[in-house]
Amino acid sequence: MRAVDLIHKKRDGGELSAAELNFLIQGYSKDEVPDYQMSAFAMAVFFRGMTAAETAALTLAIAESGDQVDLTPIAGIKVDKHSTGGVGDKTTLILAALAASAGVPVAKMSGRGLGHTGGTIDKLESIPGFRTELAREAFINQVNTIGLSVIGQSGDLAPADKKLYGLRDVTATVESIPLIASSVMSKKIAAGADAIVLDVKAGSGAFMKTVEDAEALASAMVEIGTQVGRVTSAVISDMDQPLGYAIGNALEVMEAIETLKGKGPHDLTELCLTLGAHMIVLGGKAADIAEAKQILKQKLENGEALAKFAELISAQGGNPAVLEQTELLPQAALTVEVTAEEGGYVGSIQAEQLGLAAMLLGAGRATKEAQIDYAVGLVLRKKVGDAVAAGESLATLHVSSNNATVQEVAERVRKAFGIVSSVPAPKPLLLSIVTAGGIQRV
Structure with a gap:
């Protein structure tokens, strides 16, 4: 050959x-x-x-080019979740605890952020003392004991993907659905899950800019999962504006905590309930999505999901006191308000520009070697459809110092908000569901 x-x-x-x-x-x-x-x-x-x-x-x-994680010592159906990336996407922090509180074991390996999208591991490491590296045996024992563990990806997991992606990046072959789908699913399969739920983003802040492209990618990944014996479903969600309000590591942890207390933003809560429902249906803990959502809503209301997050933090060396004392998380030196120059309504938000703004403040990495500042980022004060007056705050920057770069970032954030004269038509967060049976528009 x-x-x-x-x-x-x-x-x-x-x-x-x-x-x-x-x-x-x-x-x-x-x-x-x-x-x-x-x-x-x-x-x-x-x-x-x-x-x-x-x-x-x-x-x-x-x-098969590297390690294959054997999760068979963990009792139950192991369900993994993967997002194709977005701005303000802190769903894993919420979903891991939510699904585990409903009895679905979550043995998750997550990545760090690069560019304008954040990484789950960076967010968790903003919790004082939290360890994201565990020996394989300790990882499995923890899932069997408390129902979940979230750790950093092994360097030996699908190494051919890392090598091939680096080549595609410099040969103009990144935008190939078979190559993207195989890249994502190879790591999920190597990580050993029995079933996989995918959150595929579509919009200005996502890799796939249109719903049609996102559906094509989701269909390819679901088909891969089906062919290799992993039950797989995908939810297509909107990323034309950031998810929730917080962008930045510690800031997103704070918002995740509020969501687990049942006080989170509507869009973040809705997406987590939907993704979580698919996880517990695939995990055999609910007969259908409607029943699953009711179970998960109860876990938020009765505090069991928050308690499970506290168990995760404690088990991996973190300080669970952050759940009630968020000031124990890294805090920025000062805040800077970004105000509107004109009144009207927020017609659009360029999510990618806000992700880049957070990266420039130090919340993300321009290169894999770059150091990040867990405290910095930004919190939106307005979302699409909200009324805004001239001089009113659009977003609050959390910064290490008020220098010339911060003022440049503030201007970038201001320009990311499109102000219009009339209320824009509402756009749904959930766009479609993709399963082995086909595509269902929401």
């Missing part, structure tokens, strides 16, 4: 077998297939696409 023959076959629209795709991925992982040949393969896939069987085989080959 030769790489050049497989590239030729795909270039001409042929279908590669599982053995052929495994040869390419394993060869690339071992530096036996050079970058220039894998670049040619990625470009061939970009233009020719892949069948569902090919995409599933590619995903398995990538998953």
Whole structure:
């Protein structure tokens, strides 16, 4: 078998077998297939696409390039959740506790933030003392004991994906649905979950800018899960504006705590209840989504979800007192108000620009090596549809010092708000549900 023959076959629209795709991925992982040949393969896939069987085989080959996490020692159906990324997306903090409080074991490996999207591990590490690295045995024992654990991803999990993504990034082949889908699902499969719930974002603050593209990606990922024996469903949600109000690590932890107390923003609460409902249906703890939502609402109201989050914090070395004393979380040196120059209504918010603003303040990383400031970020004072008067605050920046960069960021934030003269038509948060049975528009 030769790489050049497989590239030729795909270039001409042929279908590669599982053995052929495994040869390419394993060869690339071992530096036996050079970058220039894998670049040619990625470009061939970009233009020719892949069948569902090919995409599933590619995903398995990538998953098998490194460690395979065995979660069979954990009792019950293990359900994982993955978001394609967004601004202000702190759902994992809430969902892990919510699902575990309903009896679904959550053994989750999450990542750090890069660019304008935040990372769950960075948020958790803003809690004083919280450890995101656990030995495999301790990880499994904790899930069996309290029902959940959230740790950082192993460096050996799907290493071929990391290598291939770096190549795609510099060869203009990132925007390929089979390659995106296999990248996401390879890590989920390697992480050992029995079932997977996907939160696929669509809009200005998301990687997929249109609902149609998000549905195509979700369908590809659900199909992969189905083909490899993992029950998978996806929720398409809007990311034309940030989720909730807080953007920044400690700020998002505070908002997650309020949500677990039943006092969170409507959009964040609604999305968590929907994603959580899918998790506990797949986990066998509810017969349907309606029943599942009622169970989860009760867990928020009776305090069981918040108590489960406290257990997670304590088990991983953090200080659970932050749940009642949020001032124990990192605090910014000062705040700066970003005010509206004209009155009217908020017609749009460029979510990506707000994510970049938070990154420039130090809440995110421009490069993987960059250090972050857990305290900084911003809190929105207005969302789409809200009335605003000239001079009224649009957002509050939480900053380390009031310097020239902060003023530039403030201007970026101001420009991200589109002010219109009349109330804009409301746009739903939940756009569609994708399962093995097809796409259902909400």
